[in-house]
Amino acid sequence: MIESIYDGEFFDPEATLACGQVFRWERKAEGFRVYAGDKACFVFRRGSKTVVRSREEDEEYFFNYFDLGRDYAPIAARAAECGFPAAAEAARFGRGIRILNQEPEETIFSFILSQNNHIPRIRAVIGRLCAALGEKRDFGNEAYCAFPKTSALAAQSEAFYRDAGCGYRAKYMAETARRLAKEGTESLAALPTPALRERLTAFSGVGPKVADCIALFGFHRTDAFPVDTWIEKVYREEFGGKLKDRKKIAAYFAELFGGCGGYIQQYLFYSKRERR
């Protein structure tokens, strides 16, 4: 095991994990256990620092996973300067959030499950999929399950996903798993964001909002701006918005925040949801 120590001002484990971008983590007494793909780490505060404890060979993986090569100060500044007090306040509240670099396939399945669903339930369903199909691993002296390989997911029937609690999304999971098993995600990574979004929405169960989440959290496209029910509330109540069409609301925020939109969207989402 190795401990990597970072400044904690723009790296708060709780805000980063609880802000709704990731579903596989557990709160422990001293910190948080985080699972990504088939890997695991433990992240916790130590005074003003944030510490990531991982296997030595995974240190670089989690450096990238937590986006630690990026300076977040200019992003928070951009939010503060946009002219809307709500954005400045949200950036203060969520300043410890980092936008994770998650596995593309895990992100696709996770956000298909997220539609019209509660975050605690999304977490429970994903946990069941991992327990049923993920490879068993050890981290320290505790066991965990990896996120299932796409080939394992593609081998399951729609009934399996229903039994796991996916609800009407079972069909989307089965169809997208089969398609992803054939096509993979390699050809997506190099695409510009609009083309990526278009390719993602071709998957069963992926509409514009889920595609934006996948683009942001699975491909680190920080120009993507997912608009869900919470962001709609923010838009109406804090930005005085009148538009109804989510596509147009997304375009409005993209214009306002540019390439920083993804980060600031997460500040706004977390702030609105935590302080409702």
Add this chain to the structure above:
DNA sequence: TACCAGGTCTGAC
């Protein structure tokens, strides 16, 4: 108990 949740799909117009 109702309403709601990080929406998408389908069919009608």
Add this chain to the structure above:
DNA sequence: GTCAGACATGGT
């Protein structure tokens, strides 16, 4: 292209 209604299920 736009829009209403259906969709599973459990949290709050």
